[in-house]
Amino acid sequence: xxxxxxxxxxxxxxxxxxxxxxxxxxxxxxxxxxxxxxxxxxxxxxxxxxxxxxxxxxxxxxxxxxxxxxxxxxxxxxxxxxxxxxxxxxxxxxxxxxxxxxxxxxxxxxxxxxxxxxxxxxxxxxxxxxxxxxxxxxxxxxxxxxxxxxxxxxxx
Amino acid sequence: xxxxxxxxxxxxxxxxxxxxxxxxxxxxxxxxxxxxxxxxxxxxxxxxxxxxxxxxxxxxxxxxxxxxxxxxxxxxxxxxxxxxxxxxxxxxxxxxxxxxxxxxxxxxxxxxxxxxxxxxxxxxxxxxxxxxxxxxxxxxxxxxxxxxxxxxxxxxxxxxxxxxxxxxxxxxxxxxxxxxxxxxxxxxxxxxxxxxxxxxxxxxxxxxxxxxxxxxxxxxxxxxxxxxxxxxxxxxxxxxxxxxxxxxxxxxxxxxxxxxxxxxxxxxxxxxxxxxxxxxxxxxxxxxxxxxxxxxxxxxxxxxxxxxxxxxxxxxxxxxxxxxxxxxxxxxxxxxxxxxxxxxxxxxxxxxxxxxxxxxxxxxxxxxxxxxxxxxxxxxxxxxxxxxxxxxxxxxxxxxxxxxxxxxxxxxxxxxxxxxxxxxxxxxxxxx
Numbered sequence: 001x002x003x004x005x006x007x008x009x010x011x012x013x014x015x016x017x018x019x020x021x022x023x024x025x026x027x028x029x030x031x032x033x034x035x036x037x038x039x040x041x042x043x044x045x046x047x048x049x050x051x052x053x054x055x056x057x058x059x060x061x062x063x064x065x066x067x068x069x070x071x072x073x074x075x076x077x078x079x080x081x082x083x084x085x086x087x088x089x090x091x092x093x094x095x096x097x098x099x100x101x102x103x104x105x106x107x108x109x110x111x112x113x114x115x116x117x118x119x120x121x122x123x124x125x126x127x128x129x130x131x132x133x134x135x136x137x138x139x140x141x142x143x144x145x146x147x148x149x150x151x152x153x154x155x156x
Numbered sequence: 157x158x159x160x161x162x163x164x165x166x167x168x169x170x171x172x173x174x175x176x177x178x179x180x181x182x183x184x185x186x187x188x189x190x191x192x193x194x195x196x197x198x199x200x201x202x203x204x205x206x207x208x209x210x211x212x213x214x215x216x217x218x219x220x221x222x223x224x225x226x227x228x229x230x231x232x233x234x235x236x237x238x239x240x241x242x243x244x245x246x247x248x249x250x251x252x253x254x255x256x257x258x259x260x261x262x263x264x265x266x267x268x269x270x271x272x273x274x275x276x277x278x279x280x281x282x283x284x285x286x287x288x289x290x291x292x293x294x295x296x297x298x299x300x301x302x303x304x305x306x307x308x309x310x311x312x313x314x315x316x317x318x319x320x321x322x323x324x325x326x327x328x329x330x331x332x333x334x335x336x337x338x339x340x341x342x343x344x345x346x347x348x349x350x351x352x353x354x355x356x357x358x359x360x361x362x363x364x365x366x367x368x369x370x371x372x373x374x375x376x377x378x379x380x381x382x383x384x385x386x387x388x389x390x391x392x393x394x395x396x397x398x399x400x401x402x403x404x405x406x407x408x409x410x411x412x413x414x415x416x417x418x419x420x421x422x423x424x425x426x427x428x429x430x431x432x433x434x435x436x437x438x439x440x441x442x443x444x445x446x447x448x449x450x451x452x453x454x455x456x457x458x459x460x461x462x463x464x465x466x467x468x469x470x471x472x473x474x475x476x477x478x479x480x481x482x483x484x485x486x487x488x489x490x491x492x493x494x495x496x497x498x499x500x501x502x503x504x505x506x507x508x509x510x511x512x513x514x515x516x517x518x519x520x521x522x523x524x525x526x527x528x529x530x531x532x533x534x535x536x537x538x539x540x541x542x543x544x545x546x547x548x549x550x551x552x553x554x555x556x557x558x559x560x561x562x563x564x565x566x567x568x569x570x571x572x573x574x575x576x577x578x579x580x581x582x583x584x585x586x587x588x
Contacts, residue, residue: 126219127219128218128219128222128223129219130219130223132223137223140222140223144221144222153255154221154255154256155255155257
């Protein structure tokens with residue numbers, strides 16, 4: 001069955017962005033193999049009404065949240081969303097970003113903060129925080145899903 | 157086809173972390189999912205210098221399944237060495253890393269030059285239960301830590317017996333065996349329990365022989381030590397409980413170690429005199445045939461099933477009904493162990509069943525004619541079924557819920573007396 005994977009990458013080759021740093025998620029679709037189908041932009045922090053820039057079907061939910069300026073520096077993207085939710089956007093900012101890719105089965109970033117991990121967990125989206133080439137990551141992840149979806153052992 | 161096991165009496169091989177815990181100042185490092193240690197630990201006297209289940213653990217998750225967990229293992233060992241003051245670090249692997257193929261052995265070998273020894277025992281659950289895991293831990297020590305010794309210490313004997321914590325009486329039993337061996341003029345060496353640890357592990361290669369008191373657990377270790385360290389072994393299958401078996405045991409060990417016969421006999425005589433003095437004093441209790449049950453059943457690992465069956469038949473003159481061995485004994489050992497059950501005094505033979513399914517065991521107990529109330533010695537699982545048959549029940553093996561044992565023991569002459577006390581304490585309660 002086809003599913004999607006969200007990747008945080010600045011160059012399209014390596015998984016090199018922290019979750020908080022991602023401006024454009026690379027969305028891969030996996031069928032028999034994987035291919036890049038979309039670049040999904042993360043809405044700018046203070047612009048609550050422009051979240052419909054994506055085809056996310058849950059946009060309505062997202063915009064329900066008050067997107068108060070938890071982060072004063074509107075362009076701050078450097079430190080990502082810190083462990084205690086004190087980074088850009090705070091807990092709500094994280095939630096918004098998590099919802100943006102909630103149609104994906106898993107997310108692959110260099111680092112994913114505690115807040116975000118918990119939010120993904122709630123939505124049963126797997127988090128892989130690794131620093132490897134995208135291709136390697138996707139090969140390993142799709143191999144894994146292929147095995148468990150078909151009840152095959154991972155024993156090598 | 158998946159099978160459900162009713163009333164399981166053992167844990168997965170990772171349960172061998174308890175064997176590591178039993179070695180003073182040895183620390184398990186777990187390469188497993190979070191929660192394994194929590195599920196495997198119990199409040200059975202395992203806290204101490206290290207807490208009972210808060211060990212360094214890689215806590216591997218989905219990411220490590222996909223991308224491998226060796227990096228995490230490396231950092232976990234590295235940091236454990238930095239922050240925890242132990243004498244021996246034993247890496248134990250759970251199912252997940254072994255299924256996905258983490259080369260834990262390779263990671264551990266990177267720490268060859270560390271100040272303290274780091275060894276590795278593969279204890280994935282699918283490899284077997286914690287009896288097997290216990291063997292793996294001892295194997296790891298022999299294989300990765302010990303070196304053959306050119307010098308031997310005269311009279312030094314390594315004693316291997318119970319699986320710590322799985323067996324409630326492990327500490328007391330080992331100490332009692334040590335005591336008996338020293339009375340023969342030999343020097344016992346054990347690695348588990350208070351004031352043993354790494355200094356005793358270091359002495360293992362210098363021993364003249366290994367003494368294994370167990371029907372099957374540890375036999376592979378003995379063979380390994382014979383090959384690698386050149387230490388011969390004496391495999392004594394029956395846990396000696398009471399006078400008959402203990403005297404037999406002392407004679408056999410004495411013979412193997414070349415102890416003068418007079419010496420052995422004088423030790424035996426001293427013990428037997430006192431033992432039979434106690435028995436004699438209570439002869440009226442033992443001869444009153446309404447007090448104790450006519451037939452008994454032991455539901456336990458091979459170690460206790462065999463030891464107690466021999467004791468109750470030989471020393472107390474009770475008649476064995478069917479006995480149940482619940483430790484998933486390897487198939488190739490079953491026949492010789494079953495043979496041991498036939499070597500009872502008075503021409504008695506006990507039938508034994510190697511069965512791990514508690515439901516089937518209970519059905520058999522319910523359907524057997526014990527010629528009166530049964531006497532059942534087993535795990536806590538047998539309490540209810542014994543109650544339903546109005547029988548007498550004594551909790552002697554895993555799981556233990558209604559017995560607290562700090563260091564008492566069922567081994568030797570004194571162990572036999574303890575067991576008599578416990579059984580008759582239960583039996584007389586029926587009338588009082």
